[in-house]
Amino acid sequence: MLLALATNIHAEVSIQITDQNGDALADAALVLTPLFATEFSEPQDTQIDQVDEQFSPRVKVVQSGASIFFPNQDQIRHHVYSFSAAKQFDIPLYSGTPSEPIQFDQPGLVVLGCNIHDQMRGYILVSDSPFFAVSDAEGSLTIAVSNPGNYELSLWHPEQEQQLEPIQISIAADLSFTASYQIDTARQFIPRRGSSSGGYF
Numbered sequence: 512m513l514l515a516l517a518t519n520i521h522a523e524v525s526i527q528i529t530d531q532n533g534d535a536l537a538d539a540a541l542v543l544t545p546l547f548a549t550e551f552s553e554p555q556d557t558q559i560d561q562v563d564e565q566f567s568p569r570v571k572v573v574q575s576g577a578s579i580f581f582p583n584q585d586q587i588r589h590h591v592y593s594f595s596a597a598k599q600f601d602i603p604l605y606s607g608t609p610s611e612p613i614q615f616d617q618p619g620l621v622v623l624g625c626n627i628h629d630q631m632r633g634y635i636l637v638s639d640s641p642f643f644a645v646s647d648a649e650g651s652l653t654i655a656v657s658n659p660g661n662y663e664l665s666l667w668h669p670e671q672e673q674q675l676e677p678i679q680i681s682i683a684a685d686l687s688f689t690a691s692y693q694i695d696t697a698r699q700f701i702p703r704r705g706s707s708s709g710g711y712f
Contacts, residue, residue, distance in 0.1 A: 535650030543642040566633030578612035590626035
């Protein structure tokens with residue numbers, strides 16, 4: 512469930528994300544899409560590290576056309592891949608940083624895995640809009656927008672219980688907006704290779 516709890520005008524676009532228990536929710540991706548004609552900036556390249564057999568950050572949002580490097584910071588090799596419709600790719604076993612990044616040129620959700628370590632899961636949300644952010648450990652995120660007006664607000668989280676419908680918001684002439692939203696979540700069970708017990712993430 513996506514629930515707007517409060518809206519107040521402040522100096523910036525500031526959003527607070529909680530779960531159904533009222534606890535701060537990290538790793539929630541939020542995208543604002545202008546509902547009016549405007550020019551977008553060029554996509555910015557970035558990276559997703561592999562640290563302690565996990566993708567870092569676990570959730571990343573990029574603009575369509577951006578390229579991502581996948582540095583392996585561990586002392587063991589990883590095999591990064593995705594079978595997602597928005598982007599399918601495969602980086603065979605490697606250490607360090609591959610010489611070529613992967614370009615993400617189609618909007619949608621890309622789920623990352625490691626062919627060696629089943630517990631590794633990462634998520635890339637590819638957006639045509641350049642206005643996005645991911646909530647931190649306190650469930651907070653801020654987004655700078657360049658124009659007032661109506662926007663479509665979309666939220667996504669790896670453990671959301673159901674698909675969240677976009678909502679329309681209006682950003683004031685001073686480009687300020689503050690709100691709180693709730694996402695109902697459920698833990699996901701991901702099996703560990705070589706173990707029947709698996710683990711919750």
